[in-house]
Amino acid sequence: xxxxxxxxxxxxxxxxxxxxxxxxxxxxxxxxxxxxxxxxxxxxxxxxxxxxxxxxxxxxxxxxxxxxxxxxxxxxxxxxxxxxxxxxxxxxxxxxxxxxxxxxxxxxxxxxxxxxxxxxxxxxxxxxxxxxxxxxxxxxxxxxxxxxxxxxxxxxxxxxxxxxxxxxxxxxxxxxxxxxxxxxxxxxxxxxxxxxxxxxxxxxxxxxxxxxxxxxxxxxxxxxxxxxxxxxxxxxxxxxxxxxxxxxxxxxxxxxxxxxxxxxxxxxxxxxxxxxxxxxxxxxxxxxxxxxxxxxxxxxxxxxxxxxxxxxxxxxxxxxxxxxxxxxxxxxxxxxxxxxxxxxxxxxxxxxxxxxxxxxxxxxxxxxxxxxxxxxxxxxxxxxxxxxxxxxxxxxxxxxxxxxxxxxxxxxxxxxxxxxxxxxxxxxxxxxxxxxxxxxxxxxxxxxxxxxxxxxxxxxxxxxxxxxxxxxxxxxxxxxxxxxxxxxxxxxxxxxxxxxxxxxxxxxxxxxxxxxxxxxxxxxxxxxxxxxxxxxxxxxxxxxxxxxxxxxxxxxxxxxxxxxxxxxxxxxxxxxxxxxxxxxxxx
Numbered sequence: 394x395x396x397x398x399x400x401x402x403x404x405x406x407x408x409x410x411x412x413x414x415x416x417x418x419x420x421x422x423x424x425x426x427x428x429x430x431x432x433x434x435x436x437x438x439x440x441x442x443x444x445x446x447x448x449x450x451x452x453x454x455x456x457x458x459x460x461x462x463x464x465x466x467x468x469x470x471x472x473x474x475x476x477x478x479x480x481x482x483x484x485x486x487x488x489x490x491x492x493x494x495x496x497x498x499x500x501x502x503x504x505x506x507x508x509x510x511x512x513x514x515x516x517x518x519x520x521x522x523x524x525x526x527x528x529x530x531x532x533x534x535x536x537x538x539x540x541x542x543x544x545x546x547x548x549x550x551x552x553x554x555x556x557x558x559x560x561x562x563x564x565x566x567x568x569x570x571x572x573x574x575x576x577x578x579x580x581x582x583x584x585x586x587x588x589x590x591x592x593x594x595x596x597x598x599x600x601x602x603x604x605x606x607x608x609x610x611x612x613x614x615x616x617x618x619x620x621x622x623x624x625x626x627x628x629x630x631x632x633x634x635x636x637x638x639x640x641x642x643x644x645x646x647x648x649x650x651x652x653x654x655x656x657x658x659x660x661x662x663x664x665x666x667x668x669x670x671x672x673x674x675x676x677x678x679x680x681x682x683x684x685x686x687x688x689x690x691x692x693x694x695x696x697x698x699x700x701x702x703x704x705x706x707x708x709x710x711x712x713x714x715x716x717x718x719x720x721x722x723x724x725x726x727x728x729x730x731x732x733x734x735x736x737x738x739x740x741x742x743x744x745x746x747x748x749x750x751x752x753x754x755x756x757x758x759x760x761x762x763x764x765x766x767x768x769x770x771x772x773x774x775x776x777x778x779x780x781x782x783x784x785x786x787x788x789x790x791x792x793x794x795x796x797x798x799x800x801x802x803x804x805x806x807x808x809x810x811x812x813x814x815x816x817x818x819x820x821x822x823x824x825x826x827x828x829x830x831x832x833x834x835x836x837x838x839x840x841x842x843x844x845x846x847x848x849x850x851x852x853x854x855x856x857x858x859x860x861x862x863x864x865x866x867x868x869x870x871x872x873x874x875x876x877x878x879x880x881x882x883x884x885x886x887x888x889x890x891x892x893x894x895x896x897x898x899x900x901x902x903x904x905x906x907x908x909x910x911x912x913x914x915x916x917x918x919x920x921x922x923x924x925x926x927x928x929x930x931x932x933x934x935x936x937x938x939x940x941x942x943x944x945x946x947x948x949x950x951x952x953x954x955x956x957x958x959x960x961x962x963x964x965x966x967x968x969x970x971x972x973x974x975x976x977x978x979x980x
Contacts, residue, residue, distance in 0.1 A: 406685055421642060446499060449711050472503045488579070596625040605623050657690050705746055769872070
């Protein structure tokens with residue numbers, strides 16, 4: 394038996410023809426759907442990148458216990474388990490996060506691996522004095538990305554192409570061999586949306602604005618034509634990904650691999666391109682555009698193809714499915730299920746699915762309703778990290794973070810090991826967005842939150858049960874205002890209590906020019922406003938949390954409008970602030 398995983402990053406389900414009517418030209422995804430089972434209700438679990446990959450390895454949720462980080466000493470790794478069972482596993486990828494502090498234990502779990510550099514500001518080519526450029530937001534990364542692109546002048550030299558080349562080389566080299574798994578993992582179509590002219594030419598449109606293929610993680614404030622341009626840039630990159638998919642399908646055909654080789658095509662999450670008034674991910678609630686994922690599976694055990702399955706499935710199901718394909722049993726700590734049951738007759742493998750990011754909303758869906766549970770208090774606490782590998786995305790934990798750690802009692806999945814329990818905080822604030830409930834049957838776009846106590850209580854009960862089944866720490870229940878050792882009741886509902894704030898957070902942010910003369914004050918650095926007695930009094934009245942001393946450690950040029958782009962400030966409050974602060978900026 395053999396298997397191929399082709400994984401993309403930030404691939405949007407609603408922009409692929411097997412799922413939607415779309416302008417994106419991606420014929421190979423339609424070709425794939427004809428050769429495999431298309432999953433209708435496949436959801437992410439832990440976000441974003443490396444938390445999702447930990448789920449692919451371990452078959453269990455990550456986000457309830459810790460944030461972004463490496464595999465833990467007690468983790469069961471699917472590729473490593475296959476290797477110990479005599480299955481050669483090979484990883485080819487241009488995903489740079491594997492080689493940072495927060496991902497450094499994943500790639501060694503494969504028998505062999507290759508990495509191709511240059512994506513997203515990867516610290517690759519050293520140019521000490523690059524030409525200056527207008528790099529706003531993350532200037533260091535964007536400057537390095539510009540350098541990297543200069544070393545990929547043709548499609549053949551693009552890291553995506555080189556990664557697929559390496560995957561096809563592995564297939565050609567080993568197509569007569571047995572007992573191997575190949576994981577071709579592409580960083581694209583993750584931002585920045587870097588493609589060459591042939592793909593851009595597929596989407597002609599009038600645009601004479603600034604270069605814009607790397608939106609900030611923020612609310613949309615750009616003009617409509619700039620938003621549309623970014624969508625076309627993304628579409629061009631998806632078309633390039635489609636070509637890469639076609640090359641893998643061609644190899645399957647060429648070597649007659651369909652009879653014994655599993656093919657799984659997936660992604661970790663999506664990317665907002667202006668939907669709900671947002672760019673990107675992580676700083677807003679996890680809407681369906683981000684978590685309702687494309688997923689395709691050809692499994693020679695069942696040989697289902699050109700059909701669709703509606704049972705609820707998740708990223709945590711990938712590890713058990715791959716293990717069982719090779720005759721290896723999943724471990725008791727794996728929460729996921731073998732997807733063969735869904736492929737065969739659409740049998741359900743779960744009645745609910747959790748998803749979220751550490752410190753953000755804890756979300757649950759039953760396939761019809763999506764319940765986004767926010768923190769019960771503005772502090773978004775208590776919040777704790779449980780880990781034996783204290784590293785963040787690109788750094789080790791600071792001494793100040795570790796000075797007061799305590800030893801936690803073992804969880805059911807830590808192999809009797811005690812972890813570090815570290816009090817932490819999050820830049821994300823689910824409380825500011827409020828608790829949300831959506832009915833996907835009547836409101837698939839998630840534009841109109843539902844207020845229904847009976848439905849909310851049923852979803853709270855499902856949420857609490859799944860959190861207990863995941864051995865979630867008691868601090869998560871406290872943060873969400875949920876009982877730990879009793880059944881939830883009507884007193885634990887939050888959708889009505891937080892409804893006004895939740896609806897206000899869903900309002901799109903108008904362009905700064907819409908505020909006319911009054912908008913000038915919104916563009917003044919917030920620190921300058923706080924230093925002016927009259928302006929400080931206005932802020933104290935309408936946004937008192939911004940006046941607290943402990944919250945003033947912010948970038949020097951951050952304005953009220955910049956802040957509203959990443960942390961919801963109700964539009965009526967923003968309008969009142971603009972009017973009362975005055976029409977002219979402070980000197």
